[in-house]
Amino acid sequence: MDSFSIVPTGKPLSGEVEISGAKNAVLATMTAAMLADGVTTITNVPYLRDTKTMSNVLRVIGCRIDGGPHEFKVDTHGANHLEAPYELVSTMRASFYVLGPLVSRFGRCRVSLPGGCAWGPRPVDLHLKGLEALGANIEVTHGYVEATSNGRLPGGNFRFPISSVGATVNVLMAATLAKGTSVLENAAIEPEIDSLVDLLLSMGVKIEGRGTRSLVVHGVEEMHPGFSETIPDRIEAGSFLCGAVISRGKVKTTKCDPIHIKSLLDIFEEMGCIVHTGKDWAEVDASSRDLKPVHVEAVPYPGFPTDLQAPLMAVLATVPGESKIRDTVYIDRFKHVAELNRLGANISLEGNTATIKGVEKLQGAPVMASDLRAAAALVIAGLVADGETRVSRIYHLDRGYENFEAKMAKLGGMVVRLSDQS
Ligand code: UD1
Secondary structure, X not given: OOEEEEOOOOOOOEEEEEOOEOHHHHHHHHHHHHHEOOEEEEEOOOOOHHHHHHHHHHHHHOOEEEOOOOOEEEEOOOOOOOEEOHHHHOOOHHHXXXXXXXHHHHOEEEEEOOOXXXXXXXXOHHHHHHHHHOOOXXXXXXXXXEEEOOOOOOOOEEEOOOOOHHHHHHHHHHHOOOOOEEEEEOOOOOHHHHHHHHHHHHOXXXXXXXOOOEEEEEOOOOEOOOEEEOOEOHHHHHHHHHHHHHOOOEXXXXXXXXXXXXXXXXXXXXXXXXXEEEOOEEEEEOOOOOOOOOEEEEOOOOOEOHHHHHHHHHHHOOOOOEEEEEEOOOOOOOXXXXXXXXXOOEEEEEOOXXXXXXXXXXXXXXXXXXXXXXXXXXXXXXXHOEOOEEEEOOHHHHOOOOOHXXXXXXXXXOEEEEOOOO
């Protein structure tokens, strides 16, 4: 298992870093390709463990994935094995996205339940209820979901009781091939949903309400293959900007959408950083600044994202005074707290609220990544900790950050991968 060795250089991060395509967008668009027979092209694909896993899921179903590492041509012509096995779905929850497209195009499929994740149970009840509302029959047996439909799904109306990105993705995809019109209320409005809607529109379905919580999908009998240019990864951009602020540096993220990270940029401004943005870049300058503590809530988009909660917590651990972060999306997502405290942070947890008392100096130590964003937080903390920080279980980070060490090196951060052959 690989680990990272992070040795502080004593210098703040500075320079420019190019942002890759969004993991969470491409996982949805890859599965949407299965709604049509033929080759859908997806560009700006990030080269990640998760995109490889999704390729494997689609291959098991019978699809071919051609093209280079950053351009996928998803050929769905041979898709006929309508099953996603436990071995794959349990390693990546987004594999569950195949459920919606498969049941709506083929009228049946069998997909493993994803199970829990590193920080909690993470149910899929809303995916299933939404599909049922469109007319699918759902049975859960032996850890698998069996979804069937007698002919085309009738379509229907569904109101998501809470905002869920994944359930919106699944139900929206299923609605495209339904007989009738479907209305999805309180749908998620994350940029990754807009990106999916854009691909679906290119495949020939009519959807009203893009960018709003109310999506009206006029189902069609057949979709044709489409095209998607993957949007920039807002979480990757935010993570590098957290690196800039923790090191009191100045970093410009390019090929990103500053609107997608406005909530984070607003927090940085409140803390006292200087923020500049252009059409496709954002720059944060935290050099020679006395930073102020903040109170933050992780909420659905356009609010501050739960995926940046851990990286921001690392930053706040170095800011004098008392900060607070409350996560309302994933109330148990705090495994990184104990690890950050191993690095000398002073963070206490009560329910879903972390109180962070800024310390003068973090100290390097061996720590363990519990999930993707926790891994990023620990590396970011290691950039400014005294002495070496060893972060183990880096496979979590490899799921969602392309070329991480090289990008860090470009900014002056020293993050070295240690491969453990044992
Ligand atoms: C997606 C993102 C993940 C991000 C999360 C929240 C992908 C591949 N992953 O995950 O990086 O952290 O959005 O922005 O895009 N819920 C239920 N029942 C369900 C589904 C969700 O109760 O059937 C709850 C969850 O437990 C959570 C909340 O809804 O409390 C939001 O979760 P959701 O938006 O669905 O997260 P994911 O789509 O799994």
